[in-house]
Amino acid sequence: ELKVEQNPLFLSMQEGKNYTIYCNYSTTSDRLYWYRQDPGKSLESLFVLLSNGAVKQEGRLMASLDTKARLSTLHITAAVHDLSATYFCAVDLNFGNEKLTFGTGTRLTIIP
Amino acid sequence: EAGVAQSPRYKIIEKRQSVAFWCNPISGHATLYWYQQILGQGPKLLIQFQNNGVVDDSQLPKDRFSAERLKGVDSTLKIQPAKLEDSAVYLCASSRTSGRGYEQFFGPGTRLTVL
Numbered sequence: 001e002l003k004v005e006q007n008p009l010f011l012s013m014q015e016g017k018n019y020t021i022y023c024n025y026s027t028t029s030d031r032l033y034w035y036r037q038d039p040g041k042s043l044e045s046l047f048v049l050l051s052n053g054a055v056k057q058e059g060r061l062m063a064s065l066d067t068k069a070r071l072s073t074l075h076i077t078a079a080v081h082d083l084s085a086t087y088f089c090a091v092d093l094n095f096g097n098e099k100l101t102f103g104t105g106t107r108l109t110i111i112p
Numbered sequence: 113e114a115g116v117a118q119s120p121r122y123k124i125i126e127k128r129q130s131v132a133f134w135c136n137p138i139s140g141h142a143t144l145y146w147y148q149q150i151l152g153q154g155p156k157l158l159i160q161f162q163n164n165g166v167v168d169d170s171q172l173p174k175d176r177f178s179a180e181r182l183k184g185v186d187s188t189l190k191i192q193p194a195k196l197e198d199s200a201v202y203l204c205a206s207s208r209t210s211g212r213g214y215e216q217f218f219g220p221g222t223r224l225t226v227l
Contacts, residue, residue, distance in 0.1 A: 004154075033215070041220070042203060042219060042221050043155070043203070043205075043218040044218075045215045045216070045217065048215055088154050088155075090154070098160075098207065098209065098214055098216075099157060099160060101157075102156070104153065104154055105152075105153070105154050
């Protein structure tokens with residue numbers, strides 16, 4: 001059974017600081033997705049990572065994928081309050097079937 | 113481009129009652145998903161449709177949950193009878209199905225409370 005684990009589960013950080021969220025998964029996959037969810041809202045797609053070594057950046061967020069280590073990271077640079085949200089990674093196991101298994105989520109709070 | 117539409121947004125029912133949710137995917141998206149998101153957890157896939165056929169329903173509690181996607185566009189998810197543990201947000205998502213790099217686009221969800 002595929003397991004997708006994120007850490008930390010909760011993260012409180014000050015504005016201007018850098019931090020990294022980790023996503024580990026238990027079975028081989030080369031497709032990983034990051035989503036953002038604001039309280040009471042739906043999920044917004046952030047990044048799609050499709051190969052080993054893939055790196056994508058958007059504003060203050062950068063995501064990477066290491067398929068050999070079964071690890072993805074979401075790095076936050078110089079955090080701002082607007083980044084406060086819950087972040088989910090999701091792994092696609094069934095090649096061609098496009099079935100996502102989501103991680104537990106990381107609730108990020110940026111403190112002014 | 114219009115996003116994924118869902119209704120109702122909120123529903124409160126008593127246990128053993130029935131409830132139905134509706135989803136209209138993004139135009140042209142062949143694949144449609146229903147997820148259950150329990151408070152504090154990530155979404156869990158219930159069922160996946162490709163056009164009007166079921167691709168995966170391995171995690172759908174078939175004794176009480178049912179879903180259909182007639183004509184390969186809109187979809188309904190039904191719970192009958194509801195249990196307390198069904199309280200959750202039910203998310204519908206859709207995607208194009210053409211090779212790698214697809215993204216799933218999520219609707220606003222229906223928050224179900226079972227009393």
